Amino acid sequence: MLEVKEIWKVFNAGTVNEKQALRGVSLTLKDGDFCTVIGGNGAGKSTLLNAVAGTWAVDGGSISIGGVDVTHLPDHKRAPYIGRVFQDPMLGTAPTMQILENLALAARRGQRRGLRWGVTKAEKEQYQEMLKNLDLGLEDRLTSKVGLLSGGQRQALTLLMASLKKPKLLLLDEHTAALDPKTAAKVLELSDRIVAESHLTTMMVTHNMKDAIQHGNRLIMMYDGKIVIDVSGEEKKKLTVPQLLELFSKVSGSDEADDKLLLS
Amino acid sequence: MLSFLNALPGAMSQGLIWGIMAIGVYITYKILGIADLTVDGSFCTGGAVFVMLFSGGANVWAAMLAALLAGMLAGLVTGLLNTQCGIPAILAGILTQLGLYSVNMAVMDFKASVAINVTQADTLEKLLVSLRFVQGAIRGDFPLWRHPILVVGLFTVGLIALLYGFFGTELGCALRATGSNGSMARAQGIDTDFCKVLGLMISNGLVALSGALLCQYNGANEINVGRGAIVIGLAAVIIGQVLFSKLFHNFALKLLAVAIGAILYYIVIQAVLAVGLNPNYLKLLSALVVAVFLSLPYWKGKYFHAKVKTGGASHA
Ligand SMILES: Nc1ncnc2c1ncn2[C@@H]1O[C@H](COP(=O)(O)OP(=O)(O)OP(=O)(O)O)[C@@H](O)[C@H]1O
Ligand SMILES: [Mg+2]
Numbered sequence: 001m002l003e004v005k006e007i008w009k010v011f012n013a014g015t016v017n018e019k020q021a022l023r024g025v026s027l028t029l030k031d032g033d034f035c036t037v038i039g040g041n042g043a044g045k046s047t048l049l050n051a052v053a054g055t056w057a058v059d060g061g062s063i064s065i066g067g068v069d070v071t072h073l074p075d076h077k078r079a080p081y082i083g084r085v086f087q088d089p090m091l092g093t094a095p096t097m098q099i100l101e102n103l104a105l106a107a108r109r110g111q112r113r114g115l116r117w118g119v120t121k122a123e124k125e126q127y128q129e130m131l132k133n134l135d136l137g138l139e140d141r142l143t144s145k146v147g148l149l150s151g152g153q154r155q156a157l158t159l160l161m162a163s164l165k166k167p168k169l170l171l172l173d174e175h176t177a178a179l180d181p182k183t184a185a186k187v188l189e190l191s192d193r194i195v196a197e198s199h200l201t202t203m204m205v206t207h208n209m210k211d212a213i214q215h216g217n218r219l220i221m222m223y224d225g226k227i228v229i230d231v232s233g234e235e236k237k238k239l240t241v242p243q244l245l246e247l248f249s250k251v252s253g254s255d256e257a258d259d260k261l262l263l264s
Numbered sequence: 265m266l267s268f269l270n271a272l273p274g275a276m277s278q279g280l281i282w283g284i285m286a287i288g289v290y291i292t293y294k295i296l297g298i299a300d301l302t303v304d305g306s307f308c309t310g311g312a313v314f315v316m317l318f319s320g321g322a323n324v325w326a327a328m329l330a331a332l333l334a335g336m337l338a339g340l341v342t343g344l345l346n347t348q349c350g351i352p353a354i355l356a357g358i359l360t361q362l363g364l365y366s367v368n369m370a371v372m373d374f375k376a377s378v379a380i381n382v383t384q385a386d387t388l389e390k391l392l393v394s395l396r397f398v399q400g401a402i403r404g405d406f407p408l409w410r411h412p413i414l415v416v417g418l419f420t421v422g423l424i425a426l427l428y429g430f431f432g433t434e435l436g437c438a439l440r441a442t443g444s445n446g447s448m449a450r451a452q453g454i455d456t457d458f459c460k461v462l463g464l465m466i467s468n469g470l471v472a473l474s475g476a477l478l479c480q481y482n483g484a485n486e487i488n489v490g491r492g493a494i495v496i497g498l499a500a501v502i503i504g505q506v507l508f509s510k511l512f513h514n515f516a517l518k519l520l521a522v523a524i525g526a527i528l529y530y531i532v533i534q535a536v537l538a539v540g541l542n543p544n545y546l547k548l549l550s551a552l553v554v555a556v557f558l559s560l561p562y563w564k565g566k567y568f569h570a571k572v573k574t575g576g577a578s579h580a
Binding site: 104 | 430432433434435436437438440441443444445447448449450451452453454455456
């Protein structure tokens with residue numbers, strides 16, 4: 001479903017701030033894979049997801065989604081294939097527009113937008129039903145501006161929007177990091193549900209090792225712009241946090257500072 | 265006082281005409297979040313294209329359509345400078361505006377002012393609006409329905425209905441999403457660059473249309489007619505927002521509030537003139553009013569923060 005081959009990304013090339021954020025990363029996800037991504041701050045996790053989403057062009061390598069080479073497509077042209085939830089709850093929704101309008105925008109992800117009505121009546125009822133299932137108390141606030149929602153409500157809404165039109169690939173970048181523990185657990189559970197229901201191929205970045213082990217069928221760890229650990233199947237199911245830490249210190253050659261970051 | 269009352273219908277007519285420009289400013293400033301300075305040039309472009317075509321014998325509607333298209337072209341240039349050349353929107357607008365001065369001069373045959381021959385009855389008859397209809401329609405020289413307040417009022421209502429419809433379509437929603445949150449819009453597959461360009465084109469089209477109407481109203485187009493237009497537009501947007509934001513939530517009503525804002529602006533200007541202010545101070549006055557109203561939200565925010573802080577301290 002996703003095929004990332006040897007991608008490179010350098011920021012601020014040729015300046016003192018030059019940073020090789022991705023150094024020859026390759027990754028293949030099968031249809032329905034749920035891959036969790038961990039790694040210390042600055043390891044390149046967000047950069048990898050941004051590269052896949054097309055936030056900017058990579059400096060080398062290729063990316064294809066569902067057999068389509070998207071390496072040279074800008075982000076909005078990759079949108080037909082990708083659903084995204086960002087770390088910052090502000091980024092995923094249009095705050096000055098209604099919940100209804102946000103959902104309607106998402107339902108047309110990747111489609112040509114013409115002079116048909118932006119929201120139809122049939123849609124309204126459909127969304128009301130969906131929001132009822134989310135159980136966030138949003139079904140009666142369809143015409144409220146999204147800017148009035150809490151961070152957790154927004155992330156849940158963004159998640160619903162990302163999956164409204166089934167994407168080939170769902171990208172979740174620390175999408176619960178800005179939420180309080182209770183809300184985070186709820187949004188995470190919702191993510192699991194949506195991924196399972198629609199059988200979505202998913203990449204989820206998290207700083208929580210336990211979550212990374214508990215969720216999904218594959219786990220990769222990044223370090224300094226590379227994938228350094230890649231476990232899946234039975235091996236991943238049996239994995240424990242101490243084992244993971246040990247694995248990490250072996251590949252990274254450090255043992256204390258980064259571990260603390262990872263455990264946070 | 266009497267002179268002020270006498271001037272009121274004229275002020276309202278002018279306000280309505282500028283209101284169409286203000287609606288254009290609303291689209292860029294409020295919906296796209298861009299302060300587009302192209303309008304100072306494209307307003308005059310509208311008038312210039314209109315006056316040349318109309319004087320050359322073109323139909324009044326055809327000339328207005330041409331003015332609209334010319335304005336859209338100006339918006340296209342600013343949009344491309346911004347999205348394809350990476351020039352910040354404000355600077356892109358300034359560049360287009362500066363360039364338009366020469367273009368407008370060229371369109372007007374390098375004359376600073378071109379007049380429509382309104383002393384000729386059949387020419388006047390063809391115009392959609394004119395200063396002369398303000399008194400004339402009341403006195404009975406012209407049918408009452410030709411009163412500019414009525415004509416421009418209807419015109420504005422029609423435009424608002426059209427825009428209301430457009431911003432309810434998929435494309436219109438994409439434009440609003442672009443202004444509301446670019447990263448969200450792109451994640452939904454919206455080409456935000458295209459939407460920005462389209463928004464700038466619609467906006468400047470309206471601005472030029474307004475310029476064409478003012479040119480008819482005044483019976484002439486002057487090269488400096490659009491100077492400071494952006495400030496008048498912002499003033500109208502802000503007045504409308506301050507007075508009606510609690511009342512009007514519907515998008516069409518918000519646009520109506522902008523039009524009313526422009527009318528009020530012109531009535532206030534008329535009142536200030538009636539009191540005896542030197543007209544040369546008008547621009548300073550406008551700039552001050554807009555500066556104060558733009559500062560209000562900032563000051564409010566500051567005041568609000570201060571209150572929270574002291575509240576916290578008393579709890580500690
Ligand atoms: N747009 C950018 N411009 C310059 N440098 C960048 C940019 N984006 C990321 N970087 C740099 O690339 C490196 C990798 O960043 P990235 O955001 O991918 O880390 P991360 O693994 O997501 O970390 P975190 O856990 O803190 O989110 C960092 O050193 C970062 O400073
Ligand atoms: Mg990150």
